[in-house]
Amino acid sequence: MKIQIVMHLVGQLLLLLATIMLVPFGYGLLWEEPYYSFITVSVLTALTGGALYYWGRPGTNYSLRDGFLIVSATWLLSSLASALPFYFSGILPSFIDALFESVSGITATGASVIADLDSVPKSFVLWRGLTHWLGGMGIIVLVLAFLKNLGADAAHLFNAEASVPRPGVVLPRIQSMAVKLWRIYLLFTAVCCILLYGAGMSWFDAINMTFSTIATGGFTPNAAGTFAYADNYWIRYILVVFMILAGGNFTVYYSVFQRGIKEIWYDFEYRMYLLILGIGIMLITFALSVQGSESFLQSFNDATFMLISMQTGSGFAVAD
Numbered sequence: 001m002k003i004q005i006v007m008h009l010v011g012q013l014l015l016l017l018a019t020i021m022l023v024p025f026g027y028g029l030l031w032e033e034p035y036y037s038f039i040t041v042s043v044l045t046a047l048t049g050g051a052l053y054y055w056g057r058p059g060t061n062y063s064l065r066d067g068f069l070i071v072s073a074t075w076l077l078s079s080l081a082s083a084l085p086f087y088f089s090g091i092l093p094s095f096i097d098a099l100f101e102s103v104s105g106i107t108a109t110g111a112s113v114i115a116d117l118d119s120v121p122k123s124f125v126l127w128r129g130l131t132h133w134l135g136g137m138g139i140i141v142l143v144l145a146f147l148k149n150l151g152a153d154a155a156h157l158f159n160a161e162a163s164v165p166r167p168g169v170v171l172p173r174i175q176s177m178a179v180k181l182w183r184i185y186l187l188f189t190a191v192c193c194i195l196l197y198g199a200g201m202s203w204f205d206a207i208n209m210t211f212s213t214i215a216t217g218g219f220t221p222n223a224a225g226t227f228a229y230a231d232n233y234w235i236r237y238i239l240v241v242f243m244i245l246a247g248g249n250f251t252v253y254y255s256v257f258q259r260g261i262k263e264i265w266y267d268f269e270y271r272m273y274l275l276i277l278g279i280g281i282m283l284i285t286f287a288l289s290v291q292g293s294e295s296f297l298q299s300f301n302d303a304t305f306m307l308i309s310m311q312t313g314s315g316f317a318v319a320d
Contacts, residue, residue, distance in 0.1 A: 008056030014049025037088035105131030110218020129211035136215025218315025247312030
């Protein structure tokens with residue numbers, strides 16, 4: 001195991017994370033009071049990352065064991081660093097609660113210990129959303145996309161992460177593929193955000209709902225969650241479309257951009273994914289219609305949103 005090479009790469013990741021922490025600080029500086037816990041943690045994270053980077057050494061050869069160590073260290077250190085702004089600011093005075101919130105965000109789980117989200121400063125709501133968004137694609141894929149000179153053995157990092165690859169990936173091109181996956185991720189993020197804003201959300205809510213939707217997470221920017229938009233069917237179906245896209249295999253979209261939309265139909269996994277969604281929607285619509293408490297159209301609308309939210313792990317709700 002090449003521990004110094006591992007240190008060097010993990011250090012670069014922490015430096016990247018320290019930079020991203022400046023985003024919620026900048027938001028507070030411009031639109032509300034600045035929270036210096038972000039600066040404090042950013043500096044601490046940068047110092048830790050800088051030390052690992054300095055004492056490590058660059059390399060391009062990684063074993064699978066190195067890959068697993070890098071992935072494990074990345075998730076653990078990212079979760080710990082992401083918890084500190086909540087803890088140092090007093091937003092979550094218990095470190096365990098702060099760690100729970102950050103791990104839930106980074107892993108795109110969507111569970112929360114914040115009792116009254118509407119009382120939380122928006123800088124921290126934005127940070128929650130960012131942790132979701134970063135964890136949604138996978139932090140290691142972010143590393144592969146943005147850090148240079150990793151070499152062909154970076155495929156071991158991809159295999160250890162195991163969040164998006166499928167058979168047939170050409171290993172020496174793994175970094176190029178990671179870049180393209182993040183471009184698709186960014187494209188979905190931008191389009192979803194613009195559409196949600198156009199459908200009636202504020203920019204802040206649109207950005208944070210997009211982060212959560214694209215990550216299939218569940219964090220929302222307000223206490224009411226998606227119930228706040230239950231009567232806006234434009235927002236409902238924008239979320240439906242992007243939950244489906246985000247819940248699918250991003251390497252299929254990679255193939256679509258290379259060879260055309262027909263790649264979705266040629267991919268057996270994606271066909272089964274859409275078929276399961278379609279059958280589930282029909283069954284639940286039928287069950288709700290037989291129950292007779294809603295019209296057929298309302299049953300279909302509720303069944304579509306709720307089934308897709310559950311099947312993709314998005315965690316949103318618009319009905320009981």
